Amino acid sequence: MIAMRLIVKRLIWMVPLLVGMSAVSFVMIHVAPGDPASVMFDPNFSVKDQALVRKNLGLDQPLVVQYGHWLAHMVRGDFGYSYVTGKPVVTSFLERLPATLLLSVSSLVLIVGITLPLGMYSGAHPGSWIDRLIANITLLGLSVPTFWLGMMMIMVFSVWLGWFPSSGYLNPDLSEAGFLGTFLDRLHHLILPLFTIVIASLAGLTRYHRSGTKQLLNEPFVIACRARGLSENRILFKHILKNAALPLITILGLELPALMSGAFVVEYLFAWPGMGQLGIASIFSRDYPMIMGLLWVGAILLIFGNMLADMAYAWVDPRIR
Amino acid sequence: MKLPLSAWVSIGLLGLFFVGSLAIQWPLKMDAQSFDPNLVGGPLSPSFAHIFGTDDAGRDTLLRCLSGAKLSLSIGLVSVMMATSIGLAVGLVSGFSPRWIDAGVMRFVDFVMALPTFFLILSIQVLLKPSIWNVVVVIGATSWMGTARMVRASVLSLKERPFILVARARGLSSRRLLFKHILPHTLSPVLVSAMLGMGHAILTESVLSFLGLGVQPPCPSWGNMLEDSLSYMYQAPWMAIAPGMCIVCVVMATAVIGDAWQERIQQI
Amino acid sequence: MSLRVHHVSISFREKGKIFQAVQDMSFDIEPGSTVGLVGESGSGKTLTALSILNLLPKEALVTGEIEWEGQNILAMSQPKLRAIRGKEIGLIFQNPLASLNPVYTIGNQLIETIRLHHRELSVKDARDKAIDLLQKVGISDPASRLSYYPHQFSLGMCQRVVIALTLSMQPTLLIADEPTASLDVTVQAQILDLLCAIQAEFNMSILLISHDLGVIAQTCDHVLVMYRGHIVESGPKTEIVLSPRHPYTQALFAAIPSIHLDRPVAVKAKIAEPISPFDQPTGCVFCTRCPYATDKCRTQSPTLEDRGASKVACFFPLG
DSSP states (O other): OHHHHHHHHHHHHHHHHHHHHHHHHHHHHHHSSSOGGGGGOOTTOOHHHHHHHHHHHTTTSOHHHHHHHHHHHHHTTOOOBOTTTOSBHHHHHHHHHHHHHHHHHHHHHHHHHHHHHHHHHHHHSTTSHHHHHHHHHHHHHHHSOHHHHHHHHIIIIIIISOOSOSSOSSOGGGTTSHHHHHHHHHHHHHHHHHHHHHHHHHHHHHHHHHHHHHHHTTSHHHHHHHHTTOOHHHIIIIIIHHHHHHHHHHHHHHHHHHHHHHHHHHHHHTTOOSHHHHHHHHHHTTOHHHHHHHHHHHHHHHHHHHHHHHHHHHHHOGGGO | OOOOHHHHHHHHHHHHHHHHHHHHHTTSOOOSSOOOGGGTTSOOOOOSSSTTOBOTTSOBHHHHHHHHHHHHHHHHHHHHHHHHHHHHHHHHHHHHSOHHHHHHHHHHHHHHHTSOHHHHHHHHHHHSOOOHHHHHHHHHHTSOHHHHHHHHHHHHHHHTSHHHHHHHHTTOOHHHIIIIIIHHHHHHHHHHHHHHHHHHHHHHHHHHHHTTSSSOTTSOOHHHHHHHHGGGTTTOHHHHHHHHHHHHHHHHHHHHHHHHHHHHHHHO | OOEEEEEEEEEEEETTEEEEEEEEEEEEEOTTOEEEEEOOTTSSHHHHHHHHTTOSOTTEEEEEEEEETTEEGGGOOHHHHHHHBTTTEEEEOSOTTTTSOTTSOHHHHHHHHHHHHOTTSOHHHHHHHHHHHHHHTTOSSHHHHTTOOGGGSOHHHHHHHHHHHHHTTOOSEEEEESTTTTSOHHHHHHHHHHHHHHHHHHTOEEEEEESOHHHHHHHOSEEEEEETTEEEEEEEHHHHHHSOOSHHHHHHHHTSOOSOTTOOOOOOOOOOOOOOTTOOOSSOTTTTTOTTOOHHHHHSOOOOEEETTEEEOOSSOOO
């Protein structure tokens, strides 16, 4: 029931957020030096032609009218047309979505799957050599810029060893390799970008999970469990794990933007044909409808991510249900 | 002050970068932007004359790394100072104001936190001409929310602590209460998060410069050096390794110092 | 089954210095008896309780012997220890809410503990037993309460649930560490009554730890008085209450606020200078606060010696 209320609350919260954010970016784009239309002009367009294009795009109207117009379209899911390709923005998004989903979902699964055991072992054995090893590795992980890690991955595994391709999504020669062949080839391409994201994002979460587990180790209820004769493993896996998962869920929700930005640069670096690469390309070419659409989608994704985190929290913790 | 060895080593490392970056500019009068015309034409591998090798234009990598250190450290420092002061101000105001102001301010903080910050930074950098000051302001303006939340939470909990209630009962004014009794208690954790924030700011700056949206060439920064190195990954790996190691060392140093500090706070 | 604590000392090493928390403590608990351990906070009561189940943190250095049925608990293997924990010796903590896992229902925690020590029981039988136990500790409508989370109970109710958890294995010794300290006075009395009732029903012995002499005097047959890690007086309740011999025990009784305003004040302890826990004063531990302290008290430390029906660690016992 409370979960329902959380969802509704987040959804209502989404309205001012989207309106506010799009207004800010809209004004910024239009106030910044260089008219949005100027990027599409050929240098030898006549002034008259330019005015015509502006009129067709509605750029001659007052900003408020333009914004209202644009917002009305946005709400209906019509993000306009790319200045660069002329294709509808939504179509470009849908083309890019599978690649991004593949990368982000698989990295999220791996991150959680590696963080939980690593942090838990570390927290349950503070001061052991494995704990110190994990602490040092995560410290290194926190300090490495994602894009540089990616570059090093390419340098070692692609340039020197030649094990994995340095860029792309699918080998074009393999277009008729059948299901299994395509799958393996995609996996082959996925490994480097995937592990770049995973290694870069793992460190922070593992440290949080470690300190959460370590703090719980001396909680009265854990000592009470011991006093009732429960085994250490049972205490760790049943009683501590669920409690330690709580801060982890919050952190995961808060880290979503960082995860997204990491994925951005990684997609760019590995020429992974996802939304992030599209985003950076549109920023460079000042493709405004695309930029606005991406900001819009990014904000919605963030809200949904936080909503999921809220729900997961409520599901685990009976006190806020 | 009692800090673990690793923290002292980190402090020393940061100092080394700082002194090194000043030294090449002042006593040694070396210019990281000029290059030896005899060497133009290709990156030279590491040698005695150029310990970390040279880049494609024949410029010494070590020299440019040190010159980049000054930029990275100052961008990190200034943007963190900006973020910390905004965060402190917002947090204190929010924690000390009547509930409706507090609620309004916190909604605003939520709003900023819900923005896809990185993409927004990129867009802003493209719209305004990329410059060092823009980088500083943009990073500072998008990374104060954590501090604000932390300060507010600690003010709220301190307000209810007995020693504050007692001070209030003694008739101390709000301002005195704020600056003499509450601020000092919130300062230590704020400084710790500023230390970690500096590492974060340096990382963000490097990404921006790497994408060509931060510090502009020929002015060397670790990020734009890495961008240059992209096309020479096969011939000149040192061009990619040296600046990257600089980033890792400096960010790691801030993290180690922050951790050590945190530990000290918890012990007291 | 009886517990024998024999010359137990507990110390912690911190930054090269040694902190003696409990020193050379010995006492016995006979089957069916109720022993009270009284002392001010920081005197080592809780550490004593934890040491009996070998639950002290790893940093603690423990010497001496704690014998349960003739076996030394301190030297026992983990599996053997786990069989004793809960099943033979139960432990109740001060804060009942904190000693229950917040994210599981009390039914879950009860059934888990029951099935841990009675492996032959099915989940359904364990459930029935859990309902039975909740009924015994005085929780109404026990069947539906099984699906409640700890935060949905009041503190007093939580303590009842904790007691039910401990009873689920029918221990022969129950250690209750300040079981009523966080409760309202009226609830305190109910919980103490409950403890006495289940003691009679299950024929347990109880080690009741409290800083409250009233609680101790109400329930125990034997009393141990602890001061800064030392037992300074030990004896039958009547003896301790009616004729306390150690100046500290007297001071404790004198410190109980009375509604008879004209009651003559026997002994008042001097206000203590703050002493670092690392400092081990030579002589009697109480000499810095004792109104009767002499030079002998400051240089030599007294040992527990028989004085009438009780034992006192004092060179100049009163009475």
